[in-house]
Structures are given as C-alpha cells and as structure tokens.
Amino acid sequence: MTRPRLISLLGSYGVVLALLLLVLFGWARYDYFLGFFNITSVLRYNSMFALVALGMCFVIMTGGIDLSVGSTAALGSVVAALASPQGAWIGLGAGVGAGLCVGLINAILVTRLKIMPFVATLAMMLAASGTALLLADNQSVSVSYESGFTSIGQDNFLGFPIPAWIAIMAYVVGWIVVNFTSTGRGVLAVGGNEDATRLMGLPADRIKFLVYLASGGLAGLAGVILASQFGAGQPIEGVGWELFAIAAVVVGGTLLTGGVGSVGATLAGVLLLGILFNVLNFENGKGWISLSAYWQSVIRGLFLLVVVILQAKLSSRGSVAVRDY
Amino acid sequence: MTDTARQQLISRPFDPFDFMARYGTLIALALLILFNFAFTRNFATMQTLNVNLTQVCTIVIVAIGMTLVIATGGIDLSVGSLMAISGALAPMIFLGKIVPIDNVALAVAAAMIIAVGVAGLFGLFNGWLIARFRIQPIVATLVLFIAGRGIAQVLTNGNLQTFRVPQFQWIGLGRLFGIPVQVVLMVLLVIAAAWMLKRTVFGRQIIAIGGNERAAELSGIAVSRVKLVVYTISGLCAGIAGLVVIAINSSSDANLVGMGMELDAIAAVAVGGTLLSGGKATIIGTLLGAMTIQLVRYTLLANGVPDAAALVVKAGIIVLAVWIQQQGRRA
Amino acid sequence: MRSELAFEMNTNSLLSMTGIDKRFAGIPALAGASFAVGRGEVHALIGQNGAGKSTLIKVLTGYYKRDAGEVVFDGKPFEVSSPQQAQASGISTIYQEINLVPYRSITENICLGREARRYGLLDWKRMHQEAEALLQRFNVRADVRRPLMEFNTATQQMVAIARAIGFSAKLVIMDEPTSSLDEREVAVLFNVIRQLKQEGVSVVFVSHKLDELYEVCDRVTIMRDGRTVKTAAMNEIDKIGLVSAMLGRAIERAEGHATAFSDRDEKKIGKVLLSAENLAINQIVQDVSFNVRSGEIAGFAGLLGAGRTETARLVFGIDRPRAGTMIFNGQTFDPHKPSDAIAAGMGFCTEDRKSEGIVPDMSVAENMMLALMPKLSKSGVIDDKAQRDIVERFIRQLGIKCSGPDQKVRELSGGNQQKVLLGRWLAMNPRLLILDEPTRGIDVGAKGEIQALIKTLADQGLAVLMISSELEEVIEGADRVFVLREGISVAEFDRDEATEDAVMSAMAHGSAPTIAEAAP
Amino acid sequence: DAPPLKKKDTYKVGFAQTESNNPWRLAQTASMQEEAKKRGWQLVYTDAASSAAKQVADVNSMIAQGVDLIFLAPREEKPLIPAIKAAKNAGIPVILLDRNVDASLAKPGEDYVTFIGSNFIEEGQRVADWLVKNANGKTTIIELEGTTGSSPANDRKKGFDDVIAKNPDFKIVASQTGDFARDKGRQVAETLLQAHPDANVVYAHNDEMAMGAISAIEAAGKVPGKDILVLSIDGGKEAVQAVVDGKIAAVVECNPRFGPKAFDTAIAYAAGEKIPDKIINPDQFYDASNAKELLSTAY
Numbered sequence A: 001m002t003r004p005r006l007i008s009l010l011g012s013y014g015v016v017l018a019l020l021l022l023v024l025f026g027w028a029r030y031d032y033f034l035g036f037f038n039i040t041s042v043l044r045y046n047s048m049f050a051l052v053a054l055g056m057c058f059v060i061m062t063g064g065i066d067l068s069v070g071s072t073a074a075l076g077s078v079v080a081a082l083a084s085p086q087g088a089w090i091g092l093g094a095g096v097g098a099g100l101c102v103g104l105i106n107a108i109l110v111t112r113l114k115i116m117p118f119v120a121t122l123a124m125m126l127a128a129s130g131t132a133l134l135l136a137d138n139q140s141v142s143v144s145y146e147s148g149f150t151s152i153g154q155d156n157f158l159g160f161p162i163p164a165w166i167a168i169m170a171y172v173v174g175w176i177v178v179n180f181t182s183t184g185r186g187v188l189a190v191g192g193n194e195d196a197t198r199l200m201g202l203p204a205d206r207i208k209f210l211v212y213l214a215s216g217g218l219a220g221l222a223g224v225i226l227a228s229q230f231g232a233g234q235p236i237e238g239v240g241w242e243l244f245a246i247a248a249v250v251v252g253g254t255l256l257t258g259g260v261g262s263v264g265a266t267l268a269g270v271l272l273l274g275i276l277f278n279v280l281n282f283e284n285g286k287g288w289i290s291l292s293a294y295w296q297s298v299i300r301g302l303f304l305l306v307v308v309i310l311q312a313k314l315s316s317r318g319s320v321a322v323r324d325y
Numbered sequence B: 001m002t003d004t005a006r007q008q009l010i011s012r013p014f015d016p017f018d019f020m021a022r023y024g025t026l027i028a029l030a031l032l033i034l035f036n037f038a039f040t041r042n043f044a045t046m047q048t049l050n051v052n053l054t055q056v057c058t059i060v061i062v063a064i065g066m067t068l069v070i071a072t073g074g075i076d077l078s079v080g081s082l083m084a085i086s087g088a089l090a091p092m093i094f095l096g097k098i099v100p101i102d103n104v105a106l107a108v109a110a111a112m113i114i115a116v117g118v119a120g121l122f123g124l125f126n127g128w129l130i131a132r133f134r135i136q137p138i139v140a141t142l143v144l145f146i147a148g149r150g151i152a153q154v155l156t157n158g159n160l161q162t163f164r165v166p167q168f169q170w171i172g173l174g175r176l177f178g179i180p181v182q183v184v185l186m187v188l189l190v191i192a193a194a195w196m197l198k199r200t201v202f203g204r205q206i207i208a209i210g211g212n213e214r215a216a217e218l219s220g221i222a223v224s225r226v227k228l229v230v231y232t233i234s235g236l237c238a239g240i241a242g243l244v245v246i247a248i249n250s251s252s253d254a255n256l257v258g259m260g261m262e263l264d265a266i267a268a269v270a271v272g273g274t275l276l277s278g279g280k281a282t283i284i285g286t287l288l289g290a291m292t293i294q295l296v297r298y299t300l301l302a303n304g305v306p307d308a309a310a311l312v313v314k315a316g317i318i319v320l321a322v323w324i325q326q327q328g329r330r331a
Numbered sequence C: 001m002r003s004e005l006a007f008e009m010n011t012n013s014l015l016s017m018t019g020i021d022k023r024f025a026g027i028p029a030l031a032g033a034s035f036a037v038g039r040g041e042v043h044a045l046i047g048q049n050g051a052g053k054s055t056l057i058k059v060l061t062g063y064y065k066r067d068a069g070e071v072v073f074d075g076k077p078f079e080v081s082s083p084q085q086a087q088a089s090g091i092s093t094i095y096q097e098i099n100l101v102p103y104r105s106i107t108e109n110i111c112l113g114r115e116a117r118r119y120g121l122l123d124w125k126r127m128h129q130e131a132e133a134l135l136q137r138f139n140v141r142a143d144v145r146r147p148l149m150e151f152n153t154a155t156q157q158m159v160a161i162a163r164a165i166g167f168s169a170k171l172v173i174m175d176e177p178t179s180s181l182d183e184r185e186v187a188v189l190f191n192v193i194r195q196l197k198q199e200g201v202s203v204v205f206v207s208h209k210l211d212e213l214y215e216v217c218d219r220v221t222i223m224r225d226g227r228t229v230k231t232a233a234m235n236e237i238d239k240i241g242l243v244s245a246m247l248g249r250a251i252e253r254a255e256g257h258a259t260a261f262s263d264r265d266e267k268k269i270g271k272v273l274l275s276a277e278n279l280a281i282n283q284i285v286q287d288v289s290f291n292v293r294s295g296e297i298a299g300f301a302g303l304l305g306a307g308r309t310e311t312a313r314l315v316f317g318i319d320r321p322r323a324g325t326m327i328f329n330g331q332t333f334d335p336h337k338p339s340d341a342i343a344a345g346m347g348f349c350t351e352d353r354k355s356e357g358i359v360p361d362m363s364v365a366e367n368m369m370l371a372l373m374p375k376l377s378k379s380g381v382i383d384d385k386a387q388r389d390i391v392e393r394f395i396r397q398l399g400i401k402c403s404g405p406d407q408k409v410r411e412l413s414g415g416n417q418q419k420v421l422l423g424r425w426l427a428m429n430p431r432l433l434i435l436d437e438p439t440r441g442i443d444v445g446a447k448g449e450i451q452a453l454i455k456t457l458a459d460q461g462l463a464v465l466m467i468s469s470e471l472e473e474v475i476e477g478a479d480r481v482f483v484l485r486e487g488i489s490v491a492e493f494d495r496d497e498a499t500e501d502a503v504m505s506a507m508a509h510g511s512a513p514t515i516a517e518a519a520p
Numbered sequence D: 001d002a003p004p005l006k007k008k009d010t011y012k013v014g015f016a017q018t019e020s021n022n023p024w025r026l027a028q029t030a031s032m033q034e035e036a037k038k039r040g041w042q043l044v045y046t047d048a049a050s051s052a053a054k055q056v057a058d059v060n061s062m063i064a065q066g067v068d069l070i071f072l073a074p075r076e077e078k079p080l081i082p083a084i085k086a087a088k089n090a091g092i093p094v095i096l097l098d099r100n101v102d103a104s105l106a107k108p109g110e111d112y113v114t115f116i117g118s119n120f121i122e123e124g125q126r127v128a129d130w131l132v133k134n135a136n137g138k139t140t141i142i143e144l145e146g147t148t149g150s151s152p153a154n155d156r157k158k159g160f161d162d163v164i165a166k167n168p169d170f171k172i173v174a175s176q177t178g179d180f181a182r183d184k185g186r187q188v189a190e191t192l193l194q195a196h197p198d199a200n201v202v203y204a205h206n207d208e209m210a211m212g213a214i215s216a217i218e219a220a221g222k223v224p225g226k227d228i229l230v231l232s233i234d235g236g237k238e239a240v241q242a243v244v245d246g247k248i249a250a251v252v253e254c255n256p257r258f259g260p261k262a263f264d265t266a267i268a269y270a271a272g273e274k275i276p277d278k279i280i281n282p283d284q285f286y287d288a289s290n291a292k293e294l295l296s297t298a299y
Ligand SMILES: Nc1ncnc2c1ncn2[C@@H]1O[C@H](COP(=O)(O)OP(=O)(O)OP(=O)(O)O)[C@@H](O)[C@H]1O
Pocket: C024, C025, C028, C029, C047, C048, C049, C050, C051, C052, C053, C054, C055, C056, C096, C401, C402, C410, C411, C412, C413, C414, C415, C416, C441, C443
C-alpha cells in the first residue's frame, strides 16, 4: 500500500483508531470497564444516539442538517408511551409514525417550500417539542408495563440488548442503502453538487425528501427505545441530541457540506463520543476530577478538539476517500 | 448615454415576489405590531417599547457577529458559552477576586476590557481552528460550545456571583439621553457593522469568501486572516452581550448566561434574510429579524399562550418569515 | 395556421420548438425563438455570448419553465418539468458548465441514473467496466474509481460526454463540449458524433469554434438576442455568412489570420520579467523552465494534462513547488499565496471560471473589482465612484452583455462571465498577466476583441503568459511558444519558428534536450 | 427487600446528580462532597446534565464500578425506575434525595431504601396559604413557573394553584415559564407586568426567578413588597436577605444541604436500623416576622 493511500485510509478510519485507543485506555485504567454489565449498558443507552446519528448522517450527506432529531425523539417517546397500552407493536408503530410525521414536515419545508434546512429543522425542533409537551401535559407519560412494550428497550436477545440489535440492523440497512442502491448514491450526489445532480436527471428533491423522512423515522424509533427503556415518554428529553449526532457524524469523517460520508464511521463516532461519557464516569470513581463536575465539559471539549484536529490533519494529506468496490 | 445606463432605465415591472423578498421581514414585523395594537393589552406604551428594546439588545449584539460569520459561509455555536466566560470573568475582576483593585472606575474598566478581550481571543481560537486546520465551522465552534461553558463554570466553580456595582451596571441599567445604554450600544454596533459590510474592503471580502472561497483566495484576499477577524468579532460581540446580561441581572451565573443564545442569534439572522450558506448578508435585516422574534415572544407571553403551544406558534412564524423571504429569490 | 406548421414539422423532424419565450425577472432571454432538429442530424447552434443558446437548451430539458411556446419531440407535444423527465424521454444533455459531482468517482458520474444492478443491488464491477469501456471510446484511460475532482478539466469534460452518450438517447445535446478540449480530443469526439449519427441519433452541437462546425454538422441555426435568425445547411453558408448572421451586420474580415493577433511590433519587447528554472511539484510538473519578457506574449502549448495549468499555479503561489527557482523583476520570487503574486504585480485568469473565478451572487461590478478593491480604497473604505468608472469602462471595452454593473454575475451567460473575469485582472494593471484559456467559450466577435486587447496591453509593456489549447491562438498570438509535455518543458520556439507542424510534433513527441544534456 | 449494606469503616458511594445549572443544585452537590470528604468515603459523582436518560446511564456506570450504595437525586418520577431496579438487581441499595419516584412503580424499603427530601406540592401550598392569609387585598397573581415539564415546576404549580382555586377572590392572570433562571424570569416578568398592569402578586417557583422578577418590578417603576408582593421557594441566603429588605414577602425553604442526613441514613441502614419510608426535611418558612433572626442560618 502506498503512503498517500494509507494516509487517506487513516483519514477515513481515524475515528476507528481513536475509538480503539479510548477503549484500550479504559480497559487498562479501570476495573470492570470491559465488564459485561458495562458494555451492555453502554450499548443499550447509546443505541438511541446511534439511530439519530444514522438519520443525521444521511441528511448531512445531502448537504443538509436536521436540528429537530432530539425533540422528535422526545415526541416519539411520548406518542409511543401513550399508545403502549394497545400493545408493544402499536406503541412502536406510533412512535415511529410520529417521527415520520415530523420528518415529513421537514421534507416538505426543505424540498417544497425551499426553506434552508437549518431553519426548517430549527423550527421543527421547537414545534415537535411543543407538541410533545402538549400531548404529555407537561409531564412524563408512563408506559404500559403489561403490554410487553418495555421489552423493546429493556430486554436482551441472544444475551445482547434489543436496542443494540435494532441499531445494528439499522446501520446494516443504511450501509447497504448508501453503497448498493441508486438512491444511496443519489444521496451522495445531491450533497456533492445538487445542481449538477438535477441536470444529470436525478430526482434530487425526492432524494432529499426521503432523507428527511428517514431521519424523522429513525428519531421516532429512538424515541420508542427511550420510552421503553426508561418506562416513560419524556417530552423534555432529547435536548442537545442533535449536536451529539452532528459531532458523531463529523468525527466520522462525513463532510458537512455533503457529498462524502460513511455510515460505518458514523457508528464509530457515536461509540467514541458515547464511551467518552462512560470513561468520564469511571474516571470520577478514581476521585481525580470529581471535585468539579465542570471539568467534565472542559475535558469533553478538549477531546473533541483533539479528535477533530487529528481528523483534519489526516484527511488534508490524503485526498477524500472514495470507496471502490 | 451608455448602453448599460440605458438598459438600467428600462424599468422592471413591479414584481410582488421581489418586493416581498426585499421587505419581507419588515412586513412581518409590521403585521405583528398591528396585531398587538389590536389584541394585546397595554401595548401602545413607552414601557412596552422599552421592555422590548432592552430585551432584544443581547440577541442583536450577538447576531451582528453571527451575521458576519454566516456571511463567510460559517457558523458560530460558541457564542452562548463565550457570553458565559465574559460574564464570569468581569465580576471576578471588578469584585477584586483575582487582584484587588482599589479604584472602582479602574476595576470596572479593566473588567470590561479583559472580559470582552478574552471572549475575543476565544473567538480568534475558533477562527484559528477553521482557517488553519480547515475544520468545519459547526464542529470547530462546537468545541467551545461544550468546553467554553465548562471553563466559565470552572472559573467560578459554578457559583453565582452577585454584585451591586453601579459603575459597571451602567451598561445594563443606565440611560443616555433617556435611552437605555444597551440600546444605544446596540444601535451603534448595528450602524458600524452595516456600514462596514457595505462600504469597506473588509466587508466586501467577507461576502466574497462566503460566495466563492477559492475565487476569493485567487483574487488575493487573505481568506484565513478575514476568517480569523470575523470569528474574533463574533467572540467580541458575545463578550459584550455577556456583560450586558449580567449587568441587568446584578448577578452572573456561569451555568446559564447565554444559554441557547446561538440558536436565537442564528434564527434572527435567518429571519432577517441572510442566507445561511453565505455570500450574502444584511445587518439591518438581522436587526429586524431579531425584533420580529422578540415581538413574537412578547406577543405570546402577553396574551397568555401556554409555553408548549407558544413553541409551536414560534416555529410557524419562523418558517413563515423565512418562506416570505425566499419567495423573491426563487422567481 | 400555426398548428399546420407544427404538424408539418412533426413529420420530418425529431424536435421542433416554436415561439419560445423565457424571461428572467422580466428581462427576455428568449423571445419567440424556434428551433428544429431532424432525425439523425447533427445540428449546430451558434450565436454570440448571451444570445440565448444555453437558455434554449435548458428550456427544452425542463430545467427552466418556458413562458410561452410549443415543443414537439418525436411526434408528440413535449412537456417536461425536469431534466430527469427529459432524459427519460430520450434527450441526453451535456451542459455548458461541466455539471458533475466532483467528490464522486468517474464511474458514478457516468452511471448515476442508470446504474447496473444485481439482485436489486448495485453491481459495481459491471459499472466500472461500463465506465471504462465508454471512456475508451474517447481514448481516455483513467482509474474510474477515483473521485472526479482529481482529474483535469478535459478529462472531466470527457466524462460528461461519456455520460451523455451512455444513455441510449434519441437526441444528444452538447453545449460547448469542445471549449476545454485540445485538437486531438476534439477529433475523437467528432468520431463519436459521427458514430451517433450513423446509429440514427440526432446531435445538437453548440460551439464558438466555427471551423469545427464544418467538420461534423449538417445544418446550423443561428441565434441573436433571444431569437433564431437563420437556419441553413452547413455547406450552403460560409464563415463570413455565419458571423454576419450572428452579429447582425455585414462584416469584412482580414483573411489569412484566424485570430486578431495581427503582427506584433517586436521592438517593444523589453527585459526578462519572469524566469523560472526547473520547476517541479509532482508528476504533473516535473521540470519546467521558461521566461517571459515585459511587453511579450509567451505561450504555453501542450496536450491535455501536459502541466501548463499546474505550472501557472506554481507561478501564482497557489501551490508551492518542490524544486526550482523563479526570478521576478530581478529578484528571487517565492510566493506563498496568491496575494504575494498579486502584490508583486501578477494577475491570473484561471481556466475554471465557475469554481475558481466568479463569485456568483456578487454583482458584475463587485466581481470585477475583487482584486483591485484594496487599491481603490481610502483606509479600507471603498471608493465607489472610482470603481464605477472603471467597471463601466471595462463593460464597454469588453462588450459585456449585462443589464448593468449591478447585475449578478450568475445571471450572465458563460462567455460574459469570462469577460468579467478578464476585466478583473486587466483592471489591476498588472506587470505580468497569466491567462489560462482566456478565450474559452467566447464568441468570435468578442474573441477578436479580447485578443486585440491582449495585444494592445502587451504593446504597452505588459508581460503575458498565455495558455491556450487552441493551437492557432498560441501560434499567432505568442512571441515565443514553450511546449510542455508530461510535465516537462520540451521545446521553445520563436515567433517565426513556431509553425503548426513544429509545435504539434513537440507537443506529441518532444523530449527534453536541455535536460538530457544537463543530466550527469 | 432493598439490598442490604455491609458494615464497613469506609464506603465507595455514588451520587447521581441531575444537573448543575443552578445555585440550588450546586449547594446540594457541595454538601454531598463535603460530607464524603469529612467521613473519608469515596464518592463517585455524576452529572446527568438535565437528562433523565443520561442519569440512568450514570447509575449504570456506578453499578458497573461496583459502588456500595447510590444516592440518587432523580430528575423525574418515572424514567428513573429502571435505574433503581438495575441497582436492586445488582444488590446495591439506593437512597433517593430531594425528588421522589413514582410510588406505583417502585416502593421504599423494597426497591430503594428511602426518600429524603421535601414535598414540592406542599411547598406550593404553603406559599398559597400564606398569601391567602396575608394578601391585604393583593389578589391578582402572576406565576413564574420552573422549567416546563420538570417535577418541581409541575408540583409547585399544582400545590399553589389548587389552594388558589379554592379562594375565589384570588386570580392567577398569567402563568408562564421562567425556566428556573434569573434572566429568563426577569424577561418574562417584564412582559407579564406590562400586559397585566393590575397584577400585584408574583409567585416564582424558585429564588432565581424571584430575584429576576424584582428587577423587572423595579424597572417598571414599581416597588416590590409594596406595590407587588413577591413570593418564592428555596430560601437561599440572597432571597432571605430580600425578605429582610422587604422585597420578597415570603419564601418557603427547600434546603439543599442533604449531605449529613443522607450519610447518616446510610450508616443507620448498614447498622440494620429501621429506616422510615420517607424522611421529610423540616423546611423553614421565612417572612418579615422571622427573616432577620434566621438570616444567618439560611443556606
Ligand atoms: N438565471 C438567469 N437569470 C437572469 N438572466 C439570465 C439567467 N440565465 C441567463 N440569463 C440571461 O439570458 C441571456 C442568455 O443567456 P445564455 O446563457 O442562454 O447565453 P448563451 O447564448 O448560452 O451565451 P454563451 O455563449 O456565453 O454561453 C443572457 O443575457 C443572460 O444574461
């Protein structure tokens, strides 16, 4: 392998490297870090972010952005909780449906009314949150414990948390869509040069439409897991999820300007940032930084800084990585 | 008469879409004011004007910097955190927590200059990440969005600082010719920025970079330097806004000062008609945009719309305002 | 009456457009234009910059919605609202500005929209093969898995053409496909056009290089000010006829010269202003030496990818050389960034006007003043009056067709955008001007004006480094011609030595005699 | 039954805080940390940054680290249940601080040891009761709510509004969120005072918003305490000082200093003592009659 090729590979997989290093660090420094309990609970919790980040990744690949994912998840959780007494599947469908509704409005605002994605989804972030609060009457909504709805978030399948299975499946589908379907290639093309894509005769608007819809649906699904994992629909949850997702996507090497992106690296980005929180909690147990909780944000910021600079240095030397199959 | 001059004389027919795009924000604002005259109790008073103007000040000041940043094709998520840093630092200095300064005037001056200066430096840091490492602005500024508030909290150990220092609080509570000082400050900054953007080389360079960065670079524009300056200005604006907020409240809470400001400021810029993709900017638009958002907030509160419903209404109005703007551009 | 006419056209033509109107913000770009293309015909569409050629095409493909008029395609009324539908109906288009997706691979750029599938999923292997095979028709060999942006303009243009051909279309539209191709590639393209014709496919061909038209086109339609003014069989109209129809007035033109670089006064050439020795950066530029004197036009000739553009970038400080030295105006010259070169008195008009030239949302005036602005300001404040004067002067001098200095540059036709960029650098009054394909996409009338202008400026002492893929432009325009081949400067010709044959053979086979000698 | 706690000289305990964005929370955290230090216990501290979901993840990471006991200040009543259950399954006892969890889903003495804290509904009631008695004709009320959807906001509203509803003389003319924050509280108060010039009572769900409201009242040219009665909850030093100065009429204490009682309870539990299901803090009530003398004891 030639040097530039290696560097460009590192550029796109730098995040994987960082992830490995962080895990290694945690394993060496803390007892029980790689214990079964910790691994499964980290995965169970972060599966919500993984789903939201997957949707975000698609949106960003088209050159857009979706700020509404957090409140959409909150809305999804409320709707799912309200519907959960009717049965697990109905709760699931209702939550995803609520997300799809928000996604649909985003899609219409962006592709039909031509409103900038940042503004359109910012507005929907407010609207979804307001709707969630209205539906929930400003309070958390209990889910039904009888209907089996809580299994979705709390149970295991083959010893592995169900939410993690759901996230993995979503990523496999996402990966196939990006790499092996024309819609997926269209997503990248639209982000790379929307005007050209249109002139090339691709249905740019339909692609963007689908992407916002998918992002909404995935956020709704994350909401279902939120409701089911914690036993309540939570109208005020989801604050800042959009930034977490954006950070994960970008740390994964996806360009915010669109046109280049990787589903797999996004997952690595989610795990990287998610595990960082976990590491910070373990570090607190050591008593070094627990004196002031505020150091946590400083450390998180610094960590992001290091990863992002590393990314930038690696990818500026190799050229943009395009996958060849 | 030259050929081009003649062509200019051929008047274009009245185009309602163009008109909407040009005056969309103004129309929205006028409609809101009319609505309030009709439905909101006690609206037509000086005090209402006063309340709205003083409340909109900080958003406008931050949004000025944000407009410039957005004009270059960037974005600055760190403004709220920078407000917190400046808001945390200033009282530490004038209350003599760092080094005791006997002369109050001196202490206040030092506090203001250092606090705003530090915010500017952090802005410069944002610019450095973006210009030097070509990190995408949203992520580069996300770093300080997260860490910046942490820094402010670490500085104060998260504690609330309360104070009564009239010399300092003048910028939040004082009046100049009967007008609140912060309003005067806001107006001055708006005029300066609008003039700069329209009439100076630097302003033109900002727009060029947002419009086509490579072309700008090849035309000899020092793209990196312009970006550094623009993010620094954004930091300075945030720093000033931070001081205004704590001055009004007689207290500084690193945990909350500037919370959510980035989205308010960006919304003001967008509603004001500046394209978020860069290459275009209007400071007056931003002022009108911020006022629209402020007035929406006032209207909903004054008429007792429940908070949850207010969120939905606010969303609708933002979309509507931006949609009106967009109409002209598409034709 | 009208419908009768339409019916008549239906029977013998593939496409007929009648009475087409299109206005932008009230200003007409097309006013009652009509256009008809027969089956299996290669039809030229020509006209001055801004005549409405590209607009007509975009109206046809549904990119713009027409304000009035009728279109009949393949015997049926044709109503499409998007290029996608046009493509599905059998119209395949290569737009004027290369419209591809730079981050994506060549394969994707060629296959997007008609991907090969296996078990419902994309079959990459087959797609790569297809892309390679298509490019092979154009003698282009490239790693089709690499992102398009890694390739030069000419290759990108070929990819765009390959893409359009790859769709089995009834009509292929090419809006100035040859402006970034050299003669060898043009010849290949023409072969392909002839093949298409044999297969019964019609081709619409837009070009400002009138000589080319005679090689492949059957008929020609000439546009002026948004109208179609003439349609004729290619063999019934001569060049003068074409030009006078385009310009709308009779012209008499000095024969013998293809360009407006009439004899230059060599006495006005001064001392060496810029000399570069053994510049190298990577495979694209390996060893380039040349010099330019004040008042001299030095030309760079070479095949596509010979390293001319890349050399110019080194001179202008956009990229930094790995080896080699430059002396400018008697001093060592080592620019780190374009502003260094500009400060030293250079200007660079790039070949890629869309991504490196215009700031689309800025006005004509702002675009033109972009580089000069700092000089025309008092302590950072722009001197509007002074700028306006200059801008208006250049709009007049270059004949830029725009509604005024405040019109957005994005609204100008391609050729007029190019003129604005030329204005940007001419306004700087530089000592050395690097022109990379200065007349690309510029109509014959304006081309002559621009060439004459370059000459006048050189006469006044300006040093010009001109890169052009139009051989005659280099040969007639340059006082000296440097030939680059595969990143190496292989030959230098004085004006009288620079015959077409000599230059061409150096471009194709030249080796580096100086290098060979210098090597130990 | 709730998992037992072994008797040891020193413990490794977790404290899962909800958020750190207001002085009240800071005081609570400080109190817990001080107490741990004093007793030489190791404290694993986490901050859920206002997210119930993150708080569950935080508790899980404490379980993973094998702490002996968890102090949990649950952000909300329902979503923290899985955390309590997970701790129970792992054999780690949990003591709830300041906010309770849904009694129908988890039981004291069974799923967790006990709840130590105040009763938010009661706090709202106490404020309202005081107002009904001492209104002196001031009956037009503006209510500044806490963060929308948070349990102290919901409960303090419920407690107060229910009492007011039973007294038809009184009227709440506006009730909007001030997000528990001073700046937001001030801005909202400015607007509401403008829209309701007849209002003469401001009830704020916490001290911070009350302080903001005082600025707003003064900016509107009115005198807090005279023209408008300000009522608040929390009872921090600044607020009690305001009572002394006559700017706040009355404030219910909601003491954040949980440290000593929380740790004592843990020791008692390890010793096998019977712990009551609820340990309600004896919260002060400050008004003009007692504020001056109690000022020094305010937190
Ligand atoms: N989007 C637009 N907005 C406003 N005016 C436009 C727009 N597109 C084209 N025009 C105007 O329409 C006219 C025709 O432009 P068009 O691009 O069709 O010319 P053209 O014949 O292709 O010229 P060239 O040879 O330079 O490419 C020009 O005057 C141009 O300024």
